[in-house]
Amino acid sequence: MSPPSPSESPPLITLRGVTKTYTIWDDPTARLMAPFRRLWSKSARGTEGRQFTAVKAFSLEIARGECLGIIGRNGAGKSTLLQMIAGTVQPTSGTVQINGRVAALLELGSGFNPDFTGRENILMNASILGLGREEIAARYDSIVEYSGIAEFIDQPVRTYSSGMTLRLAFAVCAHVDADILIIDEALAVGDARFQFKCHATLEQMLKEGRTIIFVSHDTNAVKRMCRTAVLLERGEMLLKGSPNDVTNIYTKLITSPHGLESIREDLAALQNKPPESDEANPAPTPTPAPQLLSSSLSAENPGTRLLAEERTHQQISDKEYAYGGEFGEITSVVLADHTGAPRLSFVTGQTIQVRITCAARQTVTAPIYALTLKDVRGQEIYGTNTYFQNQNPPDVPAGGRATVTFTLPLNILPGVFFISLGWVRLVNGEVVVIHRRYDVLRFDVMPRDKSFGLAWCPATIEVHTATTSG
Numbered sequence: 203m204s205p206p207s208p209s210e211s212p213p214l215i216t217l218r219g220v221t222k223t224y225t226i227w228d229d230p231t232a233r234l235m236a237p238f239r240r241l242w243s244k245s246a247r248g249t250e251g252r253q254f255t256a257v258k259a260f261s262l263e264i265a266r267g268e269c270l271g272i273i274g275r276n277g278a279g280k281s282t283l284l285q286m287i288a289g290t291v292q293p294t295s296g297t298v299q300i301n302g303r304v305a306a307l308l309e310l311g312s313g314f315n316p317d318f319t320g321r322e323n324i325l326m327n328a329s330i331l332g333l334g335r336e337e338i339a340a341r342y343d344s345i346v347e348y349s350g351i352a353e354f355i356d357q358p359v360r361t362y363s364s365g366m367t368l369r370l371a372f373a374v375c376a377h378v379d380a381d382i383l384i385i386d387e388a389l390a391v392g393d394a395r396f397q398f399k400c401h402a403t404l405e406q407m408l409k410e411g412r413t414i415i416f417v418s419h420d421t422n423a424v425k426r427m428c429r430t431a432v433l434l435e436r437g438e439m440l441l442k443g444s445p446n447d448v449t450n451i452y453t454k455l456i457t458s459p460h461g462l463e464s465i466r467e468d469l470a471a472l473q474n475k476p477p478e479s480d481e482a483n484p485a486p487t488p489t490p491a492p493q494l495l496s497s498s499l500s501a502e503n504p505g506t507r508l509l510a511e512e513r514t515h516q517q518i519s520d521k522e523y524a525y526g527g528e529f530g531e532i533t534s535v536v537l538a539d540h541t542g543a544p545r546l547s548f549v550t551g552q553t554i555q556v557r558i559t560c561a562a563r564q565t566v567t568a569p570i571y572a573l574t575l576k577d578v579r580g581q582e583i584y585g586t587n588t589y590f591q592n593q594n595p596p597d598v599p600a601g602g603r604a605t606v607t608f609t610l611p612l613n614i615l616p617g618v619f620f621i622s623l624g625w626v627r628l629v630n631g632e633v634v635v636i637h638r639r640y641d642v643l644r645f646d647v648m649p650r651d652k653s654f655g656l657a658w659c660p661a662t663i664e665v666h667t668a669t670t671s672g
């Protein structure tokens with residue numbers, strides 16, 4: 203029987219007005235003395251230490267079978283939120299209601315006793331997570347085999363590397379029939395092979411209708427795994443939406459010098475945006491006629507008219523998300539075939555050209571031009587830039603223009619794809635955005651043969667058959 207769809211079943215997790223406030227002590231002695239002082243004097247209550255709210259009035263319902271990604275800057279409150287869902291931290295106010303068994307991979311090894319062996323920790327953890335003696339005995343060998351560290355299973359966990367600790371912790375979580383799995387960045391310490399195995403297990407868990415909540419700074423992992431993502435900032439939920447929208451806004455937040463201010467308008471626009479259709483299965487669209495692009499520039503800006511004249515375009519994708527544009531703008535984007543003829547539909551293996559024009563309002567020194575291809579889920583499938591290719595394009599003077607052509611073979615199998623473009627510069631090792639236009643063009647790739655998968659790696663096959671044995 204297939205698991206019920208998220209909309210059919212009641213929420214597995216309900217958070218209502220969840221707030222966590224910590225008391226911060228500048229003086230460690232005052233912290234130690236505080237309980238005694240409170241005993242001596244009622245008036246001392248609440249007068250020492252500063253209150254710091256790590257998570258503010260957070261409300262959310264998470265359905266069975268949902269995979270929710272939580273992203274946000276360092277200190278945004280992600281781990282605190284996960285700890286409250288996992289039950290290891292109590293909220294100061296608000297309620298957390300959980301209707302199922304929770305397994306959590308929080309701070310690495312936090313559930314383990316470092317002086318116990320791997321074997322003892324498996325037994326202890328599986329028991330804490332709700333398995334009975336017989337169930338643990340029946341699954342023990344499988345847990346050890348999954349972890350791949352059988353050789354070290356009788357060594358104390360304090361002697362394990364972080365990758366080995368992760369292997370053990372994940373192996374336990376994967377075997378306890380959890381309804382909800384919570385993962386806090388932990389997977390990042392696993393080697394590539396184990397990460398692959400973890401992701402396959404997570405996919406399987408989702409198919410079985412389990413719920414996964416995971417925190418990651420890896421926006422691609424969020425887009426690959428999740429259908430919904432939440433952006434946390436200073437303890438508050440700024441946005442809940444498609445992983446592509448949320449990670450686009452997050453990228454702007456972390457690269458803009460104006461921080462939160464820089465995304466206010468975007469948040470307002472997204473809140474008014476109608477719900478998206480199934481992004482993973484968009485209906486094919488006919489190639490539209492050329493049309494004028496909307497602009498991020500204000501009408502008052504003296505450069506606007508000149509730039510607008512150039513802003514003729516093949517197609518705007520309705521997903522475009524742009525920012526920057528103050529010092530210069532990517533004014534035109536044309537997708538063409540290898541002859542230079544504009545097109546939006548190709549066949550696997552064909553060569554494309556992406557031609558962009560960048561107009562500088564102020565001198566742009568040490569410019570970098572970048573291109574990314576994404577699939578319909580926002581997953582980056584290819585990206586490059588002039589910096590990675592060891593090119594040093596010339597500065598663009600105020601009022602000047604640069605035209606840039608990216609030429610690349612479309613070695614990808616059929617689907618719908620989006621092009622994102624960036625014009626940035628590096629200042630003291632930091633990326634300063636001149637203009638970024640994400641998901642600006644949408645194009646289709648049609649099949650050229652019956653090969654399958656993601657990438658087109660045209661294989662030749664040689665078969666030698668012997669006519670006699672021996």
Ligand SMILES: Nc1ncnc2c1ncn2[C@@H]1O[C@H](COP(=O)(O)OP(=O)(O)OP(=O)(O)O)[C@@H](O)[C@H]1O
Binds near residue numbers: 255256275279
């Ligand atoms: N026990 C604690 N006492 C005081 N402050 C705390 C405590 N735990 C967390 N904080 C503070 O709460 C804020 C949120 O911390 P949290 O670890 O939840 O952030 P995060 O989003 O997970 O960050 P990161 O991405 O760096 O892991 C931070 O400012 C942190 O210093």
